[in-house]
Amino acid sequence: MDSPPIDIPRWSPSPNQTTKLIKEPMQSTHHDHLGNSFDSSDINQLTPPKYSKLISFPFSSGHAPPDVGSIESSSLRSVETKSRSVLNIGIPAVTNIRDEEKIGNKGSVGAYNNNNLEIIKTGVYLTWKDLWVTVPEISAAGGRRPILEGLTGYAEPGEVLAIMGPSGCGKSTLLDTLAGRLDSNTRQKGDILINGRKQPLAFGTSAYVTQDDTLMSTLTVNEVVYYSAQLQLPDSMSKSEKKKRAKATIKGMGLQDAIHTRIGGWNVKGLSGGQKRRVSICIEILTRPELLFLDEPTSGLDSAASYHVMSRIIKLAQRDRRTVIVSIHQPSGEVFELFHNLCLLSSGKTIYFGPALEANEFFASNGFPCPTLRNPSDHFLRTINKDFDVDIEQGFGGKISAIEAINVLAKSYKSSEAYQLVQQRVNGIPVKNGGLSEMKGSHAGFITQCSVLTQRSFKNMYRDLGYYWLRLAIYIALCLCVGTIFYDVGHSYGSIQARGSMLMFVAAFLTFMAIGGFPSFVEDMKIFTRERLNGHYGVTAFVVGNTLSSIPYLLLISVIPGAMAYYLVGLQKSLDHFVYFALLLFACMMLVESLMMIVASIVPDFLMGIITGAGIQGIMMLNGGFFRLPDDLPKPFWKYPMYYIAFHKYANQGFYKNEFEGLEFPNEQVGGPSIITGDEILRNVWQVEMGYSKWIDIAILFGMVILYRFMFLGIRKGAEKFKPLMRAFF
Numbered sequence: 001m002d003s004p005p006i007d008i009p010r011w012s013p014s015p016n017q018t019t020k021l022i023k024e025p026m027q028s029t030h031h032d033h034l035g036n037s038f039d040s041s042d043i044n045q046l047t048p049p050k051y052s053k054l055i056s057f058p059f060s061s062g063h064a065p066p067d068v069g070s071i072e073s074s075s076l077r078s079v080e081t082k083s084r085s086v087l088n089i090g091i092p093a094v095t096n097i098r099d100e101e102k103i104g105n106k107g108s109v110g111a112y113n114n115n116n117l118e119i120i121k122t123g124v125y126l127t128w129k130d131l132w133v134t135v136p137e138i139s140a141a142g143g144r145r146p147i148l149e150g151l152t153g154y155a156e157p158g159e160v161l162a163i164m165g166p167s168g169c170g171k172s173t174l175l176d177t178l179a180g181r182l183d184s185n186t187r188q189k190g191d192i193l194i195n196g197r198k199q200p201l202a203f204g205t206s207a208y209v210t211q212d213d214t215l216m217s218t219l220t221v222n223e224v225v226y227y228s229a230q231l232q233l234p235d236s237m238s239k240s241e242k243k244k245r246a247k248a249t250i251k252g253m254g255l256q257d258a259i260h261t262r263i264g265g266w267n268v269k270g271l272s273g274g275q276k277r278r279v280s281i282c283i284e285i286l287t288r289p290e291l292l293f294l295d296e297p298t299s300g301l302d303s304a305a306s307y308h309v310m311s312r313i314i315k316l317a318q319r320d321r322r323t324v325i326v327s328i329h330q331p332s333g334e335v336f337e338l339f340h341n342l343c344l345l346s347s348g349k350t351i352y353f354g355p356a357l358e359a360n361e362f363f364a365s366n367g368f369p370c371p372t373l374r375n376p377s378d379h380f381l382r383t384i385n386k387d388f389d390v391d392i393e394q395g396f397g398g399k400i401s402a403i404e405a406i407n408v409l410a411k412s413y414k415s416s417e418a419y420q421l422v423q424q425r426v427n428g429i430p431v432k433n434g435g436l437s438e439m440k441g442s443h444a445g446f447i448t449q450c451s452v453l454t455q456r457s458f459k460n461m462y463r464d465l466g467y468y469w470l471r472l473a474i475y476i477a478l479c480l481c482v483g484t485i486f487y488d489v490g491h492s493y494g495s496i497q498a499r500g501s502m503l504m505f506v507a508a509f510l511t512f513m514a515i516g517g518f519p520s521f522v523e524d525m526k527i528f529t530r531e532r533l534n535g536h537y538g539v540t541a542f543v544v545g546n547t548l549s550s551i552p553y554l555l556l557i558s559v560i561p562g563a564m565a566y567y568l569v570g571l572q573k574s575l576d577h578f579v580y581f582a583l584l585l586f587a588c589m590m591l592v593e594s595l596m597m598i599v600a601s602i603v604p605d606f607l608m609g610i611i612t613g614a615g616i617q618g619i620m621m622l623n624g625g626f627f628r629l630p631d632d633l634p635k636p637f638w639k640y641p642m643y644y645i646a647f648h649k650y651a652n653q654g655f656y657k658n659e660f661e662g663l664e665f666p667n668e669q670v671g672g673p674s675i676i677t678g679d680e681i682l683r684n685v686w687q688v689e690m691g692y693s694k695w696i697d698i699a700i701l702f703g704m705v706i707l708y709r710f711m712f713l714g715i716r717k718g719a720e721k722f723k724p725l726m727r728a729f730f
């Protein structure tokens, strides 16, 4: 760097002692990670016993959650600052490395510290080298546009890396890339290594709090977090322990006053935006993941809440040697001071990567000193934001455009010592075993997951009016209409057609209405996708939970409105005929729901999904054998195979057999016998296949329900497996 050395007044949010403590030993931490020797007596001097007690994270394992209220005390600031200083010199890391050296590389995730028999984890070292991400250019010229340009960096256990930069600079994209969650239209180049090795990083290997909150709007904060604790924490933990963990986590995020408030959504007001943010964080830190990504965890929070939330996350990182990467928009001075490393991006380029507290010096040495009394993070963002065409003041009195300022800084960073250090660090991280694999297998068992998901989904369906209750009301209204229009249909010759039409309406249009629950199901799917990506549970558990929880509601909808229509019309009086009718209606509704599940897995947008689902059902309805009799259907395609694929065929035939078998009608046709039997009507009028009983039709429908649900399972699992392969291939 050839910039002139200038004496710039530095912004200092807290007593200088803190900054000093942090800066000097940090060098030695880095040094140690690279394998050099370390004098442990230094650590003992810097670790007063009272701090080592106070820095216990409220949610950490093996420690009873302390009273969070005490952490909120006025001494919090200084204790945290000191504890951070102490931890910054890498005590856990050093102890860990020394112990590892003693016991040799046993290939295990954790090693035992002989002094206190505590498991000390290796942790996750995440490094990325020359990372490029491109997206298709939407312009006449075509081609691809880079949104990340050759980023190199690292994140280490026990430390928090903050990614900062103007809106649209690529913060979320970088987090998505590191977490293996990029969109399918993106292309990625460069290496991402976990503990020095290439490992896939998706589906349960890390926790990610995304920028948008996807939560079950009908549940309260306590329910959301507790259900999540039951799903994520292992069966070996008792229910009361899980409850305690959930409560402590909620309290730790300052949500104790909202614990019984519903999340709320577009129709019901519930939590505020900032509170939802904190609930999302609660869910992901319940298990204290090895690797935690947070995309704007403090948006919507006031500066005090931001500080407390961030300080808790930082304690999580330090206490349990977790690796935390957080993107943040506008940290206050105090929050900024909490970060260990800073990655400053602008238009996908690195402007600075290195210790957060040295960024100020970097800017100053390049001619952009932070004015006195201005928050340094505000200063950085103001200097590197080119969206508003405002000139940037330089320390020497001149002004340059933001684009020029960005170019100066990006160029200077490439030739800086900080950049060399990053390169050394990224190349110097040794290949280690363990880390992420530990997250697997630490969840609740399959049976627990199914049971918890069933309970949660049942409660959600109960509270969400749009899921089944509205449908029940509409079904009652519709069945009243059917019942009054076809009221007491009788046994005349004309009632044959009336019966046929009424039953066809039930089989086709009433079941068609099951589409009404699709928007609620799409919301469920969004939550499932988030939880699945974070590895909370498997696809099978979701399908089982959704299926079991919906059964009581579907039975209710089939039986009550079904009985109204059935008895008002005056169909066959015996109970077994009605039971068959209700069961068939139930099977059809389940089938339509299963079909909509498949649609939702392919077309996740609810409007497009409803249109697609309605289209598919419309086609099936057309060739179900009513609008065009089976023998009249064109043989290629419509009869074979569509007629046999359409569930309406089996529904119609089941309903018809159930109603017409055993009945007799007067024949008004000229020249025929005076009575026509139900069998003759089935065979000649409706062209029903009479070779098998009505129970086979219902069995086929239930078989189709199972098949459709397996298809959903297969599509989801296939997508999980093949998406990374496809990305790697293309």
Ligand SMILES: Nc1ncnc2c1ncn2[C@@H]1O[C@H](COP(=O)(O)OP(=O)(O)OP(=O)(O)O)[C@@H](O)[C@H]1O
Binding pocket: 135, 136, 147, 165, 166, 167, 168, 169, 170, 171, 172, 173, 174, 183, 185, 186, 211, 329
């Ligand atoms: N899949 C994609 N297809 C096309 N463009 C994309 C895609 N993903 C991201 N981008 C573009 O990349 C740029 C960076 O987006 P990103 O969401 O990472 O920004 P950000 O820094 O997180 O912004 P914010 O602070 O507003 O959340 C934006 O211009 C965005 O439009």
Ligand SMILES: [Mg+2]
Binding pocket: 171, 172, 173, 211, 295
């Ligand atoms: Mg973003």
